[in-house]
Amino acid sequence: MVNIYETEGGKLNALQDFEEGCWVKVTAATMWEMEPVAKKYNIDIEDMRAALDEEEKSRIVLEDDYTLVLVDIPASEIQHEKKVYTTIPLGLILADGAIITICSEDTPILNRFIKSHVRNFSTKKRTRFVYQILLNSMTTYQNVLRSVDNRRLAIEARIGEEKEDEADLVELHDLESTLVYFETSLRAAGMVIDRLRRYKHIPQFPEDEDLLEDVQVENRQAIEMATIYREIIDGTSELMSNVINNRLNNTMKYLTSITLVMAVPTIISGLYGMNVNTGGMPFGSLKMGFGIICGLTFLLCLFILWILWRKRML
Structure with missing residues (x-):
């Protein structure tokens, strides 16, 4: 699906066709849907498809007509009737006269902009828009990490009770796997952010540089949170194993x-x-x-x- 938006007078409006300063939101699109966008802004279709591949790594691609920023963002899914977290790629393309976002699913990170939950948001300020998306993804990581830690605390509170521990052990393993994925994705995103600060290919204003610095700070904080929570979960798993062995x-x-x-x-x-x-x-x-x-x-x-x-x- 391809949606086109433009901010006018502080409000986000839906458009029927491409215009100067618009935001092209591509979500789980087919080749047939992406071809008009690629042709309009002279983008390699393979670069657009890269954001739909779950195995793609975070990176920056600099071309003559556009710049592709590919990062992983947090996402959730239901497995065995439980909510689990994972990461999916998000492609941000700065083209001539437009910002294009590509994702395999409808993510809350972009929906915040559609619902006008982000201050000082304008589709015409493309660089700032990209940095605002990155900042929202970092804060989303932190919120999900706090949710993961709350689930760990709930499991830890049940340790020692006369209940079945197998499900808690499985959930702890899932949470630990989530933190490993998050930490890996955050470190890769940190490398992309560092490259954005060094590149002069992307036009930046002083306020944009301050915003990118905020993104870098939030990224480092999210990495520290993921590392600390993973170590705590390791301790919780060991404690639960010791309790089970002692009970046996x-x-x-x-x-x-x-x-x-x-x-x-x-x-x-x-x-x-x-x-x-x-x-x-x-x-x-x-x-x-x-x-x-x-x-x-x-x-x-x-x-x-x-x-x-x-x-x-x-």
């Missing part, structure tokens, strides 16, 4: 104690069940011999239970 050890200790107690009557009953002369067995010739043996066995079991209790085996 306690269960095995309890079962061993029960087995030891039950072994006493088993051995005695086994001895008295042997095919020998009853006169040679203690209390074998007495009328109350069976009751006496059962009573002594019970007392012996109680004695063993007392010893295990004193040694904190139960």
Whole structure:
């Protein structure tokens, strides 16, 4: 899908055709939909398709007629009835008289501009628009990272409760994988931002340079957050594993104690069940011999239970 917008008088208006200073928003478009845009602004169609490839890496492409800035942005999807986070490429093309954004899905980062949630936004100020998109993507990373940490805190609060831990371990693994993807994408985006600061090919005004510096600061902060949260999740995973192992050890200790107690009557009953002369067995010739043996066995079991209790085996 291809949508065209233009700001006029502080308001964002939808257009039917390309105009000077417009914003061309390309979302999950087909080759047939992208060809008019590529032809209008003399853009290599492969550079436009690159933003739709999930395996593409962040980079800058400088051409005579346009500049392509490709970065990864956070996205969410539903897997196994749970919300998980990932990253997808976002292409920003500064063409002659237009800014073109290309993404494989409708992202909230761009929808903030459509809903006029970004101050001082103008489609005619192309460089500033690109930096504003980058700044919004960095703040979105930080918001998602806080959400990831909140989910970790919820899992950590359940540690030690008598609940199934397998689902929590799987979720911790998913969160750790998310942080690895985020950290990798943020570091790649940081390299792109550094190159933007060095390049003179893109016209910049002093306020644009300040905005790009803010983007760089937010990027570094997001990287630090991802690194710290990943280390904390590693500690949480280790703690949960230790708790599960300790719970298993306690269960095995309890079962061993029960087995030891039950072994006493088993051995005695086994001895008295042997095919020998009853006169040679203690209390074998007495009328109350069976009751006496059962009573002594019970007392012996109680004695063993007392010893295990004193040694904190139960």
